[in-house]
Amino acid sequence: MSYITGPEYVRYACTCGLLKSLPNLYFCRHCSQLRCGFCVCPEVDSIFCGKCSENIPSAEAKVKKNKCANCLICPSCQQDLSTRIASKGVVNPDDSKSPAKKTYYLSCYFCGWNSRDVGIPDQTSPTGGWPERENVHSNRLQELLDSYKQIMLSQKQQKENDKKKKFGKFVSYTDRTGITASALRKRIGIPDIPHAMLRKPKLPESSTATTEVEELPDKFFTQEIDLLEVTTIEQRLLQPESQPVTVDKLFPAHKQLSIKKSLRCRHCERNVSKPEYNPNSIKFKIQLFAYYHIPEVRLVKVGDLKRGQPCEIIIKFTNPTQHQTTITILNLDLAEQERYVEEQQMMDISENLEVLSLQFKQPTSLPSLPGSQPSSLLSLPPRQPHLTIKSRKIKQTVNSTVEIPQSVFILPPRDDAAEYDDSNDTHNIEDDSNLVIWRKSNKVCIKLLVNIHEGETIGEEVFCGFTMDHVYTNIIAANFENKQPQKLNHKVRIFLNLGKM
Amino acid sequence: MSRNNIKIFSGALVCEGSKLRGDITVGSGTIIHPSATVIAEAGPIVIGENCLIEEQAKIIHRVPFDQQNKENIPILMIGVHNVFEVDCTVEASKIGNNNVFEPKCFVGSRVTVTNGCTIGAGCHITEEQILNENISICGAKCQMREGLDKPAPQNLQMETLLKMLPNYHYIKKPNMKQQV
Numbered sequence: 060m061s062y063i064t065g066p067e068y069v070r071y072a073c074t075c076g077l078l079k080s081l082p083n084l085y086f087c088r089h090c091s092q093l094r095c096g097f098c099v100c101p102e103v104d105s106i107f108c109g110k111c112s113e114n115i116p117s118a119e120a121k122v123k124k125n126k127c128a129n130c131l132i133c134p135s136c137q138q139d140l141s142t143r144i145a146s147k148g149v150v151n152p153d154d155s156k157s158p159a160k161k162t163y164y165l166s167c168y169f170c171g172w173n174s175r176d177v178g179i180p181d182q183t184s185p186t187g188g189w190p191e192r193e194n195v196h197s198n199r200l201q202e203l204l205d206s207y208k209q210i211m212l213s214q215k216q217q218k219e220n221d222k223k224k225k226f227g228k229f230v231s232y233t234d235r236t237g238i239t240a241s242a243l244r245k246r247i248g249i250p251d252i253p254h255a256m257l258r259k260p261k262l263p264e265s266s267t268a269t270t271e272v273e274e275l276p277d278k279f280f281t282q283e284i285d286l287l288e289v290t291t292i293e294q295r296l297l298q299p300e301s302q303p304v305t306v307d308k309l310f311p312a313h314k315q316l317s318i319k320k321s322l323r324c325r326h327c328e329r330n331v332s333k334p335e336y337n338p339n340s341i342k343f344k345i346q347l348f349a350y351y352h353i354p355e356v357r358l359v360k361v362g363d364l365k366r367g368q369p370c371e372i373i374i375k376f377t378n379p380t381q382h383q384t385t386i387t388i389l390n391l392d393l394a395e396q397e398r399y400v401e402e403q404q405m406m407d408i409s410e411n412l413e414v415l416s417l418q419f420k421q422p423t424s425l426p427s428l429p430g431s432q433p434s435s436l437l438s439l440p441p442r443q444p445h446l447t448i449k450s451r452k453i454k455q456t457v458n459s460t461v462e463i464p465q466s467v468f469i470l471p472p473r474d475d476a477a478e479y480d481d482s483n484d485t486h487n488i489e490d491d492s493n494l495v496i497w498r499k500s501n502k503v504c505i506k507l508l509v510n511i512h513e514g515e516t517i518g519e520e521v522f523c524g525f526t527m528d529h530v531y532t533n534i535i536a537a538n539f540e541n542k543q544p545q546k547l548n549h550k551v552r553i554f555l556n557l558g559k560m
Numbered sequence: 561m562s563r564n565n566i567k568i569f570s571g572a573l574v575c576e577g578s579k580l581r582g583d584i585t586v587g588s589g590t591i592i593h594p595s596a597t598v599i600a601e602a603g604p605i606v607i608g609e610n611c612l613i614e615e616q617a618k619i620i621h622r623v624p625f626d627q628q629n630k631e632n633i634p635i636l637m638i639g640v641h642n643v644f645e646v647d648c649t650v651e652a653s654k655i656g657n658n659n660v661f662e663p664k665c666f667v668g669s670r671v672t673v674t675n676g677c678t679i680g681a682g683c684h685i686t687e688e689q690i691l692n693e694n695i696s697i698c699g700a701k702c703q704m705r706e707g708l709d710k711p712a713p714q715n716l717q718m719e720t721l722l723k724m725l726p727n728y729h730y731i732k733k734p735n736m737k738q739q740v
């Protein structure tokens with residue numbers, strides 16, 4: 060599987076026009092289309108701690124700043140810290156049977172850092188109660204937070220008030236009579252209290268700049284620097300509130316939480332990948348990788364790449380599905396893709412126009428209903444707008460043409476047992492010997508001829524491409540409607556990098 | 561290099577499958593796994609007591625190129641309680657006590673290792689330097705850190721190996737009496 064990380068010689072064109080290698084693609088069974096990482100919408104499924112494997116609700120994670128309350132990481136190398144036991148004499152020295160007194164300290168198995176290095180006292184319980192370091196700026200930060208929350212609140216109120224004024228000219232009878240509440244108060248002689256929501260938010264005390272700064276100590280010029288005592292950038296940024304300069308001020312940090320994400324097809328909004336909820340599980344509930352649905356193409360052999368003479372290439376097809384498929388090699392036909400993209404764009408524009416005209420006809424006359432008003436600041440935003448994939452033109456150009464074979468070939472279904480079967484079962488398939496040169500269980504090698512275009516110079520990379528048409532058996536429809544599995548022809552454009560001429 | 565001159569003190573456990581070349585002295589209590597390599601190319605190697613040399617570990621006494629023509633190449637002295645873990649390559653010119661060389665690390669011939677050092681997995685140390693006591697090196701960037709203590713000795717593991725290895729491997733017979 061070295062090609063997963065290696066250079067991508069074989070790339071598939073996603074529906075959106077981007078080229079990706081097969082393991083980087085998804086296949087939506089509902090749309091029967093390829094989807095790449097940009098054609099799916101990632102969502103946070105669950106939040107968990109990678110060390111203690113505990114699921115943490117998103118609201119709680121927010122409060123805890125996305126850190127695990129129980130797990131600590133090494134301030135020196137950012138790996139997980141483990142608790143170690145140290146026995147220190149006995150609980151009761153007079154009693155010979157008294158159990159050994161156990162204390163616990165934190166230690167890193169990777170770099171050897173331990174909590175005793177920085178003078179954190181050992182604890183008597185293994186679960187901790189590890190001292191937290193007070194943030195010297197916490198008061199100031201809280202003050203700022205509070206006042207910005209107030210500003211947000213008052214602005215929101217302001218907006219609502221503006222809205223109200225727009226719709227109903229008179230908010231109350233006093234307005235109609237021209238006497239406002241505050242004028243009324245003045246007339247009666249009560250001190251004027253502005254409306255709670257209209258009150259100006261209290262601004263935080265602004266920090267003051269100073270021109271006097273501490274002199275740089277002489278030791279920076281006279282003493283040799285000991286890099287073992289100075290912290291690295293990573294170590295400082297791990298503790299943004301204190302940013303320790305020397306290693307003796309390092310303090311264990313809480314472990315960052317991890318997420319499990321699910322991916323949704325942007326077209327039909329169905330999941331193409333959904334992990335199991337349990338943090339201990341690495342399995343998926345839904346896992347629609349193209350690798351399991353689309354025949355895999357690999358370059359086996361490339362002949363001499365010379366201009367003016369056809370070059371022979373051998374490529375291998377592997378059927379990953381449980382259903383037999385028939386493969387037809389067709390022209391790449393990039394012009395058709397271009398047309399398709401343009402059509403899509405036109406459709407988009409006309410749709411947008413329709414939407415616009417609709418909005419125009421129905422001005423936002425709907426007054427805000429009392430029930431629909433946001434009851435709190437935490438009210439959820441409306442559902443994310445339906446984001447469709449915008450197709451674009453395939454950017455990759457080819458400088459060689461594949462001679463399209465006249466015949467088609469069959470790929471038998473995948474059979475795990477066949478791996479151990481040595482009897483050369485060819486499924487009695489009659490092949491065009493000009494095309495198919497080798498066949499075993501679900502794998503077929505075919506021979507293609509490639510003509511390099513005129514005008515290409517030596518040393519240039521040769522790209523060729525073709526459209527693979529394969530019969531895809533969709534079992535989803537069968538499950539739903541209790542029908543025979545639906546067979547359809549799925550086309551995908553495949554680009555090959557044949558190397559340098 | 562003329563011929564092998566291997567001295568094994570009693571109490572040491574040297575498996576037959578290990579590769580020892582040159583003038584090598586193995587201290588009592590030291591365990592050398594099969595397929596470990598010790599090559600005394602430039603001069604003799606003396607391995608102290610209770611060292612653990614695991615599979616695929618390579619200890620090579622090699623002289624830096626610029627000192628190749630010098631007379632009297634010093635002996636490579638390896639102290640006690642050193643652990644050479646799987647697939648490490650150590651060419652250090654001097655090794656003290658209680659050091660740990662983690663898997664796949666590389667220590668060049670210009671490095672002097674004192675006591676209680678830990679060379680982390682995969683770390684390559686090649687520049688000429690003296691590693692101070694209780695230095696630990698780890699991570700992809702070979703980040704250095706000074707500890708308070710030396711790494712804990714692996715006594716339990718050594719005891720188990722002393723019992724288990726003779727059951728499954730041929731052992732080279734010690735040819736020297738207990739060190740005094």
Ligand SMILES: [Zn+2]
Pocket residue numbers: 073074075076077093094095096097098
């Ligand atoms: Zn895409």
Ligand SMILES: [Zn+2]
Pocket residue numbers: 108109110111112113127128129130314
């Ligand atoms: Zn945790």
Ligand SMILES: [Zn+2]
Pocket residue numbers: 133134135136137138167168169170171172
């Ligand atoms: Zn660490």
Ligand SMILES: [Zn+2]
Pocket residue numbers: 087088089090091324325326327328329
């Ligand atoms: Zn879909």
